[in-house]
Amino acid sequence: MRSAFPKAELHCHIEGAANPALVQRLATRYRVDLDGLLDRRGGYAWHDFASFLDAYGRVSSVFRTRDDFRALALDHFTSLAAAGAIYGEIFIAPDIAAEYGVAIDDYVAGLDDGIAEAEAATGIVGRMIVTGIRHLGPEPVRALAGWAAANPHPRITGFGLAGDESQHHAGDFAEAFRIAREAGLGLTAHAGELEGPESVRAALDHFAVARIGHGVRAIEDRALVHRLVEEGVVLELCPSSNVALGLYPDLAAHPFRRLMDAGVRVTVNSDDPPFFHTSLGHEYEVVSDVQTLGQSALGRITRTAIEAAFVDPVTRGELLGRLPAA
Numbered sequence: 089m090r091s092a093f094p095k096a097e098l099h100c101h102i103e104g105a106a107n108p109a110l111v112q113r114l115a116t117r118y119r120v121d122l123d124g125l126l127d128r129r130g131g132y133a134w135h136d137f138a139s140f141l142d143a144y145g146r147v148s149s150v151f152r153t154r155d156d157f158r159a160l161a162l163d164h165f166t167s168l169a170a171a172g173a174i175y176g177e178i179f180i181a182p183d184i185a186a187e188y189g190v191a192i193d194d195y196v197a198g199l200d201d202g203i204a205e206a207e208a209a210t211g212i213v214g215r216m217i218v219t220g221i222r223h224l225g226p227e228p229v230r231a232l233a234g235w236a237a238a239n240p241h242p243r244i245t246g247f248g249l250a251g252d253e254s255q256h257h258a259g260d261f262a263e264a265f266r267i268a269r270e271a272g273l274g275l276t277a278h279a280g281e282l283e284g285p286e287s288v289r290a291a292l293d294h295f296a297v298a299r300i301g302h303g304v305r306a307i308e309d310r311a312l313v314h315r316l317v318e319e320g321v322v323l324e325l326c327p328s329s330n331v332a333l334g335l336y337p338d339l340a341a342h343p344f345r346r347l348m349d350a351g352v353r354v355t356v357n358s359d360d361p362p363f364f365h366t367s368l369g370h371e372y373e374v375v376s377d378v379q380t381l382g383q384s385a386l387g388r389i390t391r392t393a394i395e396a397a398f399v400d401p402v403t404r405g406e407l408l409g410r411l412p413a414a
C-alpha cells in the first residue's frame with residue numbers, strides 16, 4: 089500500500105517489532121550470541137509457539153538501558169511514519185523487560201524518549217498500552233494495573249492483556265481490569281486467537297474491554313458476531329500473524345473481510361512484524377489485494393483505528409482531521 093495512504097496501528101508488541109539490524113547492533117555491543125535467530129528473509133527464525141517465545145526472549149534480551157529502548161521506539165515509529173502511519177500504539181510489557189534486569193522506570197522513559205523523538209521528526213503520534221502477561225498469573229497482572237494507576241503517564245493510555253489465553257480463567261483478571269478502568273485507561277485484551285469464541289465472550293463479560301486483540305475466531309459464532317456489532321467492539325486484526333501461527337492455511341482464508349462485511353468494526357495490524365515477515369504497510373496490502381477491499385474500505389479501517397485509539401478527545405480530533413473526508 090503506497091506510503092501516502094494514511095494508516096494507523098493499534099496492535100503491535102514493541103519488542104516483537106524490533107528491527108533485526110538494531111538487534112544485531114546491540115547484540116554485538118553486549119556480546120550476545122544470536123546464532124540461529126536471524127533467518128534468510130530478514131526476520132527471526134522460529135517454527136512453533138515454543139520456539140516463537142524463545143526467539144522473542146532472545147530479541148528482548150539485547151535491550152538493557154533507557155537508551156536501548158529509546159532506539160527501539162524511535163526506529164519503530166520512524167518506520168511506521170515512513171509507511172504512512174499517522175498514529176501507532178505499542179504494547180509494552182514491563183514484566184518481560186524485568187526478566188532481563190530492566191527497571192520499569194528506565195523501560196518506560198526510554199520508550200517515551202523514542203516516541204517523542206519520532207513525533208518531533210515525523211508528526212506521527214504514539215501511545216503505549218501497559219500489558220500484563222496472562223500466563224504469569226493474575227497477581228502480577230493485578231500488580232501491573234496497580235502500578236499504572238499509581239504512575240499516570242501522558243503516553244500510557246491503555247491497559248492490555250497478552251500471553252497464553254488458555255491459561256487461567258478470565259474472571260481471575262477482572263480485578264486488574266477494574267483497577268485500570270478506574271484509572272481512566274483504555275482497555276483491550278488478546279482473545280479469540282489461539283482459543284475460540286468463548287474466550288472472546290469471557291473477555292467481554294469479565295473485562296468490559298472496548299477492543300479485542302485478534303478476536304478473529306468470533307467468526308465461528310454467529311451470535312457473538314452479532315454481539316460485537318451491537319456493542320461496537322473493535323477487533324485488532326492481524327492477518328499475517330494468524331496465518332504464521334497456523335490459524336488459517338493462507339491469507340485468502342482469513343475472515344477479515346467476512347467480519348467487516350458482517351458489520352464488525354475492524355482494524356489492521358502487524359502484531360510482531362519481523363517474526364511474521366510483515367509490516368503495517370504489508371498488512372494494508374494484504375487487506376487490499378488478498379481480501380479485495382477497495383480504497384474506501386481501507387480508509388474506513390484507518391478511521392476506525394483512530395476512533396478506537398486510546399487518546400484524549402483533542403488528539404483524536406486532530407488525527408481525524410488529517411484523514412481525507414469520509
Ligand SMILES: [Zn+2]
Pocket residue numbers: 099101250278301359
Ligand atoms: Zn498480539
